[in-house]
Amino acid sequence: MSNTATENEHDPLIPHGxxxxxxxxxxxxxGFASGAGIFVLVIMGAIGAFLIWKSIPxxxxxxxxxxxxxxxxxxxxxxxxxxxxxxxGTVISATIAMVLAVPVGIGIALFIAxxxxxxxxxxxxxxxxxxxxxxxxxxxxxxxxxxxxNMQGTAxxxxxxxxxxxxxxxxxxxxxxxxxxxxxxxxxxxxPTVSAVTREVFIQVPSEHVEGALALGATRWEMVRMAVFPxxxxxxxxxxxxxxxxxxxxxxxxxxxxxxxxxxxxxxTEPGGNSFAANIALKWNEAGPIGLSALIAxxxxxxxxxxxxxxxxxxxxxxxxxxxxxx
Amino acid sequence: xxxxxxxxxxxxxxRSISESLAGKKLPRWAPLATAVAxxxxxxxxxxxxxIFGLAWFVVAALLFLIGxxxxxxxxxxxxxxxxxxxTTLIYTCFIVALAPLLSVLLSxxxxxxxxxxxxxxxxxxxxxxxxxxxxxxxxVAHAIVGTIEEVAIxxxxxxxxxxxxxxxxxxxGRGRMAKWVSFFVDVxxxxxxxxxxxxxxxxxxxxxxxxxxxxxxxxxxVILMIPVIVRTTEEMLKIVPNDLREASYALGIPKWKTIVxxxxxxxxxxxxxxxxLAVARVAGETAPLLLxxxxxxxxxxxxxxxxxxxLPTFVWDQISNGTDASVARAWGGAFVxxxxxxxxxxxxxxxxxxxxxxxx
Numbered sequence: 001m002s003n004t005a006t007e008n009e010h011d012p013l014i015p016h017g018x019x020x021x022x023x024x025x026x027x028x029x030x031g032f033a034s035g036a037g038i039f040v041l042v043i044m045g046a047i048g049a050f051l052i053w054k055s056i057p058x059x060x061x062x063x064x065x066x067x068x069x070x071x072x073x074x075x076x077x078x079x080x081x082x083x084x085x086x087x088x089g090t091v092i093s094a095t096i097a098m099v100l101a102v103p104v105g106i107g108i109a110l111f112i113a114x115x116x117x118x119x120x121x122x123x124x125x126x127x128x129x130x131x132x133x134x135x136x137x138x139x140x141x142x143x144x145x146x147x148x149x150n151m152q153g154t155a156x157x158x159x160x161x162x163x164x165x166x167x168x169x170x171x172x173x174x175x176x177x178x179x180x181x182x183x184x185x186x187x188x189x190x191x192p193t194v195s196a197v198t199r200e201v202f203i204q205v206p207s208e209h210v211e212g213a214l215a216l217g218a219t220r221w222e223m224v225r226m227a228v229f230p231x232x233x234x235x236x237x238x239x240x241x242x243x244x245x246x247x248x249x250x251x252x253x254x255x256x257x258x259x260x261x262x263x264x265x266x267x268x269t270e271p272g273g274n275s276f277a278a279n280i281a282l283k284w285n286e287a288g289p290i291g292l293s294a295l296i297a298x299x300x301x302x303x304x305x306x307x308x309x310x311x312x313x314x315x316x317x318x319x320x321x322x323x324x325x326x327x
Numbered sequence: 328x329x330x331x332x333x334x335x336x337x338x339x340x341x342r343s344i345s346e347s348l349a350g351k352k353l354p355r356w357a358p359l360a361t362a363v364a365x366x367x368x369x370x371x372x373x374x375x376x377x378i379f380g381l382a383w384f385v386v387a388a389l390l391f392l393i394g395x396x397x398x399x400x401x402x403x404x405x406x407x408x409x410x411x412x413x414t415t416l417i418y419t420c421f422i423v424a425l426a427p428l429l430s431v432l433l434s435x436x437x438x439x440x441x442x443x444x445x446x447x448x449x450x451x452x453x454x455x456x457x458x459x460x461x462x463x464x465x466x467v468a469h470a471i472v473g474t475i476e477e478v479a480i481x482x483x484x485x486x487x488x489x490x491x492x493x494x495x496x497x498x499x500g501r502g503r504m505a506k507w508v509s510f511f512v513d514v515x516x517x518x519x520x521x522x523x524x525x526x527x528x529x530x531x532x533x534x535x536x537x538x539x540x541x542x543x544x545x546x547x548x549v550i551l552m553i554p555v556i557v558r559t560t561e562e563m564l565k566i567v568p569n570d571l572r573e574a575s576y577a578l579g580i581p582k583w584k585t586i587v588x589x590x591x592x593x594x595x596x597x598x599x600x601x602x603x604l605a606v607a608r609v610a611g612e613t614a615p616l617l618l619x620x621x622x623x624x625x626x627x628x629x630x631x632x633x634x635x636x637x638l639p640t641f642v643w644d645q646i647s648n649g650t651d652a653s654v655a656r657a658w659g660g661a662f663v664x665x666x667x668x669x670x671x672x673x674x675x676x677x678x679x680x681x682x683x684x685x686x687x
Binding site for chain 1 (some may be wrong): 343351370406408409410413414416417418419421423424425428432433434435436460487489490491492494495496498499500504505507508511512513514515516517518519520521522523525526529533534550553554557562581582583584586587592604607608610611612613614617618621634639642643646654657658661664665668669671672676
């Protein structure tokens with residue numbers, strides 16, 4: 001693994017000419033490769049730096065608390081804006097999405113990897129792969145035109161029978177354009193991502209583990225629990241992480257479905273709600289200089305949140321490194 | 328040496344053990360019978376009670392779940408009951424999830440194909456210039472040109488960088504530096520597309536002073552493409568057997584040539600699939616385009632100057648208009664976009680199959 005070409009430098013068995021080409025070519029190639037790697041770091045640093053730089057004007061102009069204010073009037077004088085409502089809507093819709101999508105996504109991956117008959121499995125895998133790339137704008141259009149009219153009954157049922165749980169209570173009697181529907185659409189959107197990545201991990205589980213468990217008399221579910229899950233846990237977390245990243249930062253579908261409002265409303269089946277990304281897309285073209293800067297500031301917060309989510313997930317993965325799937 | 332008797336004596340206990348080795352099982356028709364019973368009872372409850380729409384089906388599913396688990400628990404024991412429960416739930420997951428996914432495709436096809444094919448070539452050859460939102464007509468020619476140019480530019484930039492970064496991580500990267508790169512590739516995967524658009528807007532337009540253009544949009548797509556390509560390529564390079572590398576080194580071949588001629592070709596099918604996935608992903612991105620190039624109703628062949636339309640922003644624009652004719656056009660645009668993505672996916676599959684050195 002670690003025998004780099006530089007170890008060949010003093011190897012008498014390698015003819016002089018070969019050594020020369022090898023060394024120069026290696027140095028150039030290595031330079032390109034390292035450069036590409038470093039480029040990733042530079043980009044990430046630059047994203048943070050430029051967003052901080054350009055969000056400073058609005059943060060200085062803001063006359064209220066940036067984190068606790070729910071209103072958004074950055075171009076007024078004095079500017080009044082804050083991210084509280086955006087943060088609330090983003091977190092709630094992403095939470096609904098993850099609660100629905102992660103178990104179902106893992107279920108789909110299990111079905112394709114271990115339960116479905118082989119010939120059908122490859123076709124089903126192809127379909128999930130295909131749907132992972134359905135653009136968010138199409139999910140948004142579909143959510144608005146097809147799903148929302150059909151979700152009315154479910155939301156109403158939640159209100160009628162689970163209304164004693166405060167979040168399902170609906171005091172308006174209007175069930176459209178809500179965070180709940182946005183969350184369901186987000187769940188459907190991240191579902192293919194979660195299931196496709198999880199399936200890739202499941203397929204890498206060594207067949208010795210699977211067959212060993214079955215040979216010892218485990219039922220199929222016990223095999224999944226004892227052989228598949230421990231091996232693929234980091235991969236499953238990384239799949240959930242990819243899904244969460246997509247749900248947190250999803251712009252267009254949320255912007256289309258929610259009727260953007262700058263309020264904190266725990267009744268998730270009522271119209272309203274907002275998210276960082278949707279707000280940026282909706283306000284971008286009507287924003288003045290301070291407005292743009294304020295939107296960049298809210299984008300910076302979104303960037304930092306996704307950064308923290310990913311770091312947390314990475315930390316969990318690194319704790320279980322002994323199960324990492326690579327050879 | 329002990330003599331083993333050819334016919335071991337069987338005590339009554341050992342016989343009962345050997346019979347119990349197979350364990351009691353539910354008959355093969357058990358799931359079907361439970362399902363039929365559950366559907367009948369569920370439908371009955373649905374018809375009798377005040378349950379709306381298809382909810383009786385949910386009731387039937389629950390009855391099936393409970394009925395089968397209880398029956399299995401009584402006959403087969405706890406472990407098999409749990410196994411059957413899990414099997415049912417996993418099948419249910421798949422069916423429940425497939426329904427909305429198929430619904431997305433079907434509604435795009437049924438609502439979009441009509442708009443695209445009523446006046447066949449015109450939807451592909453006309454732009455939205457001078458087309459009223461209230462009237463049908465117009466087309467996506469300008470958006471197709473924009474999408475192809477922007478995606479092509481971003482792929483040209485992102486693919487070499489992504490593959491080389493993956494090569495660095497797998498073949499060269501040791502120590503702290505590689506850990507940081509690997510870590511931030513993961514973090515970059517989670518960068519929301521709108522943040523990529525914001526970054527390019529601040530960097531390229533606010534700071535460097537360029538105008539909004541298709542190229543700026545392509546730059547924001549590069550940021551979304553790189554981590555996808557790095558990750559998929561990295562995964563593929565990792566599963567290239569070390570034997571191949573060692574055999575190449577043993578023949579005195581320099582490392583860079585080993586990577587270019589042995590490692591990358593072995594992983595080629597996976598890399599191409601990854602690139603196609605990345606292309607398909609960014610081709611459908613709307614948010615960064617709205618910030619960096621915005622909308623355009625007319626043809627703009629030059630990606631380096633002026634606003635440029637793209638298929639996703641076309642759909643966004645038409646939905647925002649909100650009139651019947653516009654929403655119909657939005658479905659038409661969605662249909663073309665899906666078609667575009669599908670061509671890439673199926674193309675990726677075919678290429679992967681042609682180049683694959685061996686089955687997975």
